[in-house]
Amino acid sequence: MQEGGCHCGAVRYRIEGEPARAGLCHCTDCRRHTGAPVVGWAIYRQEQVETTGELSTYASSEHGRRQFCPGCGTSLFYLNDVIFAGLIDVQIATLDDPDAVQPIEQIQLAESIGWARTMQELPAFDRFPPDV
Incomplete structure (x- = not known):
């Protein structure tokens, strides 16, 4: 079982079972x-996810619906009854333990920001650069 929620804690969710798949999305939306x-x-599957707290829903495209916390604005879920009928996308970073779900693919690379494809080549620091 996995649990997660929004930044302010007003919305929480619990997930039973494993995801059908997990990935990193580069789309503009x-x-x-x-x-x-x-x-x-x-x-x-939608029945795997149980939520508590109030969610706001935004129609981000003709069929896409994004759900988020109305208090802090944290984006949590994506629904699309045409592409993903009966399924719900959960933002991995909102899990209490995001390391528990391993992405297996990257999608929508046709819409990616150019530099997003080379982020691993940038200097990396555990916290801040020493000259800050």
Whole structure:
């Protein structure tokens, strides 16, 4: 079982079982909704996910529905009854233990930010660069 929630704690969720798949999405829609260059998603059957707290729903496309906390704005879920009927995408980073779900693929690379494909080549620091 996995648990997670929003930044302020008003929305919590619990997931029973394993995801059908998990990946990193580079699409423009995900990027603009989250403000992140890449978004990690794990897809589950809707009956696997139980939520508590109030969710707001935003129609981000003709068939896509994004659910988020109305208090802090944390993006949590994505639903699409045309592409993912009966399924729900959960943002991996909102899990209490995001390391528990391992992405197995990257999708929508056709829409990726150019530099997102080479992020692993940038200098990396455990916290801040020493000259900050």
